[in-house]
Amino acid sequence: MMKRQSLRKTRGKAPGRKNTSLGDRSLLRPPPFIPTLSLPHKFRFVNGANSGNFSISRGNLLNLFVVATSAVTTARLVEGIRLKRVQIWANPSALGTAPTTIQLEWLGENSPSTIVSSSTMGIQPGYVSARPPPSSSNRWWSMSGNQESDPLFSMVVPVDCVIDVDTEVRLVEQESPTAGDVPAGATLGQVYGDYLDGLASGKLAPIGLATLP
Numbered sequence: 001m002m003k004r005q006s007l008r009k010t011r012g013k014a015p016g017r018k019n020t021s022l023g024d025r026s027l028l029r030p031p032p033f034i035p036t037l038s039l040p041h042k043f044r045f046v047n048g049a050n051s052g053n054f055s056i057s058r059g060n061l062l063n064l065f066v067v068a069t070s071a072v073t074t075a076r077l078v079e080g081i082r083l084k085r086v087q088i089w090a091n092p093s094a095l096g097t098a099p100t101t102i103q104l105e106w107l108g109e110n111s112p113s114t115i116v117s118s119s120t121m122g123i124q125p126g127y128v129s130a131r132p133p134p135s136s137s138n139r140w141w142s143m144s145g146n147q148e149s150d151p152l153f154s155m156v157v158p159v160d161c162v163i164d165v166d167t168e169v170r171l172v173e174q175e176s177p178t179a180g181d182v183p184a185g186a187t188l189g190q191v192y193g194d195y196l197d198g199l200a201s202g203k204l205a206p207i208g209l210a211t212l213p
Helices: 002-010 056-063
Strands: 040-047 052-057 065-068 073-075 079-092 101-106 115-119 128-131 140-143 151-157 162-171 191-193 205-207
Touching: 002 040, 052 056, 056 079, 079 101, 079 151, 115 128, 128 191
Parallel strands: none
Antiparallel strands: 040 162, 040 205, 052 151, 065 073, 065 191, 079 128, 079 140, 079 162, 101 115, 101 151
């Protein structure tokens, strides 16, 4: 008899096992859910024919991914975008010629006068990789309708350079679509990539997407 009682006393829950009884109310409903699609995305561009200084604004980033709603109108597929990193590659200069310099400058609020530059030397290409300065507005989300004209950064880039813009994007959910750049002769329903410097300038063309006409 004493042996049976001692066995009963040692019985209990196995260590580490979670109580899964119906008394645990967290099991009676699914967790909170956010339907807005948010994902990281890299946009790539090439400067096909024009070297120069380009200023990139919040509105430029918001227009990078659009769908044609008619031959002359577009709607943004991105309602929010956040800048993570900018990378630039430049071809080496011809042997015996002066080096080619590429440069990126951050322009946002609370941003120190930060310029990142690189020069090509011999067969060595130029390369710049820069993240937005900490605590600057360059790291903020850009949203449609809010301070779209604010410049985020400027670039001095040569012909044929490649530019990668790493971002986090949030796609349109229930908001009314916001109009993007005004094309000429777009195909209804076609998804387009806009120029990094905007359609009016039209020099830094997207790679991998149909270019906005």
